[in-house]
Amino acid sequence: MRAVLAAPPPTLLVIAKSPVPGRVKTRLTPPYRPEQAAALAEAALADTLRTLDTVPAGRRLLVLDGEPGSWLPPGWQVVPQVPGPLDERLAAAFAHAPAGAPALLVGMDTPQLRAGTLAAPLAPGARAGADAWFGPAADGGFWALGLARPCAQLAGRLLRGVPMSTGRTGAALLERLAAEGLTVRRLPELTDVDTAADAALVAALAPDGDFAACWRELAAASEGSGFSEGSGISGASGVAR
Structure with a gap:
């Protein structure tokens, strides 16, 4: 009991x-315009930071490529990402x-x-016996990596050279x-x-967040401008995963 207390x-880290x-969410364009994709990205980031605000933590660090904006809540320390490919940036975080x-x-x-x-x-x-935490993504990647005893050397051995954005990224990390x-x-x-199909699915999974509200606003605008349901912007019921 004393050890638990x-x-x-x-420490919670968000890389963004x-x-x-x-510059963000370029795979959403098309059907979204770059400004719309950026709006979805901002909403996703705001939801993520707000959620992690409620997770008990000693420090909250945003490892950021770019400049913070009004979406940044208080209590987060911003540190810059290093240049280079994603595996290097993740390790350096x-x-x-x-x-x-x-x-x-995350x-x-x-x-x-x-x-x-x-x-x-x-x-x-719940931590007893755990050396690491791994959050798999549906596309074969990963959405979270945790280390019980983090250090730059261990993170480098785990992440540098892992092929990113492939169907085996998560398996390679494991x-x-x-x-x-x-x-x-x-x-x-x-x-x-x-x-766009991912966006529709995630908006349906978390309908009360900023991301879902932004997605619905864009969906309504797309319906008014003549986008079809098959575009992936409108009609979450048409998403197949």
Whole structure:
């Protein structure tokens, strides 16, 4: 009991790009315009940060490519991403995590994330025996990676050289985790928002968030401008996954 009470709170890391048209969510265009894709990205990021605000943590760090905006809530420390490919940027993000506490990294692509999905496995009493946490994505990637004892060297061995944005990205990371001899706790599978169909699905899964509200606004606008339901913007009922 004493060890549980003394367990340090985790560090939460979010890696993101500033929602600038033409720089974020480019796979949403078409059918969305760059400005619309950026609006969805901003809403997804705002939902993610708001959710993580309710997860007990010692520090909250936004590892950002770009400049913060009005969407940034108080209490978040902004640190810059390093240049380079995604595997390098993910690995470097863990260098900002203080020693002595677990750290968990998520992206800005899962606005349907619920606080309990992270709060429960990161609670002091649930951490015993866990070396890492892994959140698989429906497309074969991953939406979360946590380390019980984070350090830049371990993060580099796990992430550098892992092929990103493929159907085997998650499997490759799991292989790295196994090679390090780490005991991994799996988190629930979530869908990343990469395509218009993903956006419709995620909006339906979390209808009360900013992302869903933005999606509905764009869907209503697309109906008025003559987009068909098959475009992926309007009609969540038409999404097949």
